Amino acid sequence: xxxxxxxxxxxxxxxxxxxxxxxxxxxxxxxxxxxxxxxxxxxxxxxxxxxxxxxxxxxxxxxxxxxxxxxxxxxxxxxxx
Amino acid sequence: xxxxxxxxxxxxxxxxxxxxxxxxxxxxxxxxxxxxxxxxxxxxxxxxxxxxxxxxxxxxxxxxxxxxxxxxxxxxxxxxxxxxxxxxxxxxxxxxxxxxxxxxxxxxxxxxxxxxxxxxxxxxxxxxxxxxxxxxxxxxxxxxxxxxxxxxxxxxxxxxxxxxxxxxxxxxxxxxxxxxxxxxxxxxxxxxxxxxxxxxxxxxxxxxxxxxxxxxxxxxxxxxxxxxxxxxxxxxxxxxxxxxxxxxxxxxxxxxxxxxxxxxxxxxxxxxxxxxxxxxxxxxxxxxxxxxxxxxxxxxxxxxxxxxxxxxxxxxxxxxxxxxxxxxxxxxxxxxxxxxxxxxxxxxxxxxxxxxxxxxxxxxxxxxxxxxxxxxxxxxxxxxxxxxxxxxxxxxxxxxxxxxxxxxxxxxxxxxxxxxxxxxxxxxxxxxxxxxxxxxxxxxxxxxxxxxxxxxxxxxxxxxxxxxxxxxxxxxxxxxxxxxxxxxxxxxxxxxxxxxxxxxxxxxxxxxxxxxxxxxxxxxxxxxxxxxxxxxxxxxxxxxxxxxxxxxxxxxxxxxxxxxxxxxxxxxxxxxxxxxxxxxxxxx
Numbered sequence: 001x002x003x004x005x006x007x008x009x010x011x012x013x014x015x016x017x018x019x020x021x022x023x024x025x026x027x028x029x030x031x032x033x034x035x036x037x038x039x040x041x042x043x044x045x046x047x048x049x050x051x052x053x054x055x056x057x058x059x060x061x062x063x064x065x066x067x068x069x070x071x072x073x074x075x076x077x078x079x080x081x
Numbered sequence: 082x083x084x085x086x087x088x089x090x091x092x093x094x095x096x097x098x099x100x101x102x103x104x105x106x107x108x109x110x111x112x113x114x115x116x117x118x119x120x121x122x123x124x125x126x127x128x129x130x131x132x133x134x135x136x137x138x139x140x141x142x143x144x145x146x147x148x149x150x151x152x153x154x155x156x157x158x159x160x161x162x163x164x165x166x167x168x169x170x171x172x173x174x175x176x177x178x179x180x181x182x183x184x185x186x187x188x189x190x191x192x193x194x195x196x197x198x199x200x201x202x203x204x205x206x207x208x209x210x211x212x213x214x215x216x217x218x219x220x221x222x223x224x225x226x227x228x229x230x231x232x233x234x235x236x237x238x239x240x241x242x243x244x245x246x247x248x249x250x251x252x253x254x255x256x257x258x259x260x261x262x263x264x265x266x267x268x269x270x271x272x273x274x275x276x277x278x279x280x281x282x283x284x285x286x287x288x289x290x291x292x293x294x295x296x297x298x299x300x301x302x303x304x305x306x307x308x309x310x311x312x313x314x315x316x317x318x319x320x321x322x323x324x325x326x327x328x329x330x331x332x333x334x335x336x337x338x339x340x341x342x343x344x345x346x347x348x349x350x351x352x353x354x355x356x357x358x359x360x361x362x363x364x365x366x367x368x369x370x371x372x373x374x375x376x377x378x379x380x381x382x383x384x385x386x387x388x389x390x391x392x393x394x395x396x397x398x399x400x401x402x403x404x405x406x407x408x409x410x411x412x413x414x415x416x417x418x419x420x421x422x423x424x425x426x427x428x429x430x431x432x433x434x435x436x437x438x439x440x441x442x443x444x445x446x447x448x449x450x451x452x453x454x455x456x457x458x459x460x461x462x463x464x465x466x467x468x469x470x471x472x473x474x475x476x477x478x479x480x481x482x483x484x485x486x487x488x489x490x491x492x493x494x495x496x497x498x499x500x501x502x503x504x505x506x507x508x509x510x511x512x513x514x515x516x517x518x519x520x521x522x523x524x525x526x527x528x529x530x531x532x533x534x535x536x537x538x539x540x541x542x543x544x545x546x547x548x549x550x551x552x553x554x555x556x557x558x559x560x561x562x563x564x565x566x567x568x569x570x571x572x573x574x575x576x577x578x579x580x581x582x583x584x585x586x587x588x589x590x591x592x593x594x595x596x597x598x599x600x601x602x603x604x605x606x607x608x609x610x611x612x613x614x615x616x617x618x619x620x621x622x623x624x625x626x627x628x629x630x631x632x633x634x635x636x637x638x639x640x641x642x643x644x645x646x647x648x649x650x651x652x653x654x655x656x657x658x659x660x661x662x663x664x665x666x667x668x669x
Contacts (some may be wrong), residue, residue, distance in 0.1 A: 060403070076410060
């Protein structure tokens with residue numbers, strides 16, 4: 001008899017959020033993606049906007065600090081808040 | 082996944098603090114060299130000082146301190162287990178490093194006469210130099226890297242060092258955490274500057290990445306050095322720091338101390354004489370935390386409004402700038418509430434304690450061609466300025482070492498074995514999630530290794546870590562990012578085993594809380610006034626041995642020897658001390 005392996009994904013609310021009206025990823029900007037020490041941010045190519053892809057935030061803030069348009073906000077992750 | 086073979090004279094692994102300095106100084110020593118700075122994140126914002134630093138903790142500046150005095154202070158603060166030649170080499174070079182950083186544009190606090198405004202935080206001497214505008218330090222470093230034409234590769238996770246037939250280091254292996262391409266980087270010398278092992282214990286919050294250290298500093302450097310055969314020194318002298326509870330960043334008593342802030346108990350009273358982080362200080366902190374007077378707080382609520390504004394300005398823009406947001410969320414205002422503190426998870430770090438890869442005063446490890454600098458290199462209490470200084474030493478000495486040397490032939494057996502090991506999680510169809518294995522491993526590190534240390538618990542811990550090795554063999558990574566986390570779990574597991582074995586070897590208590598063994602509660606100088614070195618022997622086994630402390634070059638003053646052992650303020654001193662503090666505050 002064999003059992004089918006099955007994965008369950010954990011749900012989490014991203015502590016880093018983007019004001020999409022300000023984000024200029026569609027113009028080729030990748031600053032927040034570049035500076036994240038943990039490599040957690042990515043560009044959604046369908047929308048041309050940045051987003052947080054992985055839930056491993058150190059709330060260190062280069063993404064927010066270095067964003068040229070002030071589009072990134074870092075909240076303290078819920079578990080520590 | 083493709084394989085890339087690169088060739089450089091000197092490869093620096095880790096572009097945080099020590100690494101950029103090492104790369105620049107190697108190139109300065111010999112501009113004809115090809116120097117690569119290899120970084121897991123992006124050198125613009127990587128490492129412990131990604132958001133800057135608010136001050137130097139160990140500045141040895143003429144007129145304020147002498148190299149001899151500093152060497153004496155660190156020898157005593159580290160319970161005598163110090164090779165003074167390494168500390169003294171730092172201390173003599175400290176001011177030269179500051180002047181270089183100053184030239185590069187790093188701003189230090191100066192008084193009205195343009196002299197460095199040094200503050201006293203340590204028990205004996207004055208070594209703290211504030212950097213209220215230290216948030217730009219990474220930008221200065223990046224500019225120097227560009228000016229020196231250092232080759233940089235970002236997002237490469239180094240996993241193993243290549244060694245040649247003589248046991249000398251001959252390159253670095255790793256992979257790209259976005260593309261999963263494999264990298265073979267040939268080198269005549271390698272400098273490891275990969276930071277602390279900061280993801281060893283699990284923070285009390287249970288949040289994996291809520292660590293004191295930048296979580297990219299997962300102990301990769303310790304594991305790579307170990308597998309290359311290098312000796313690691315005094316790993317049982319754990320890093321445990323006093324921190325803001327849950328936020329897990331430093332409370333920065335060093336910054337607030339000179340302005341009148343201090344560490345207090347639940348009654349708002351001082352209980353330690355000196356906020357400088359040492360094992361003994363942590364012991365007193367831990368005792369107070371668990372006592373009826375606990376928990377422990379950073380007390381600022383007695384300070385004047387303008388002083389508080391200055392503190393907020395420094396602490397909420399530097400090093401861990403999200404701190405202000407955390408305080409707002411918890412409704413903590415320095416004016417009205419003390420800041421609740423706690424102790425950090427355990428880690429290895431020589432920047433703050435003394436646990437690291439053994440190096441001498443030339444930043445050489447015990448492996449030919451391998452150098453180490455920064456938090457991972459065992460020069461006790463070396464902090465950021467020590468990282469810059471030993472980066473400098475490592476760069477210059479590595480450049481001298483490679484002169485006239487040829488590349489060793491590539492050892493395809495090592496390369497193939499590592500490629501198979503690294504990529505296995507990506508090739509599995511089903512398996513454990515790296516984050517779950519990491520959580521369990523680090524939770525067990527807390528359960529079995531966190532001081533006070535108990536022999537039987539550490540032995541059980543070793544068994545559990547063996548079982549985790551089996552779990553690691555069935556990790557599945559869904560993409561290159563998870564592959565990076567899988568590689569890190571391996572390094573963390575290696576560090577956990579090293580932490581347990583090193584702690585079991587030293588059958589005494591030393592360094593306050595860092596190595597308090599409940600079943601060997603006393604310091605035993607007759608048997609243990611020595612370093613311990615842990616390494617992988619010829620059979621591949623993890624072994625520990627004693628190594629004599631080098632004869633002191635700066636003799637200790639009998640009167641000073643006990644100073645770090647008597648940090649606790651006793652009841653009869655308290656009323657007098659409160660009075661002194663009030664005076665200090667009035668003048669602030």
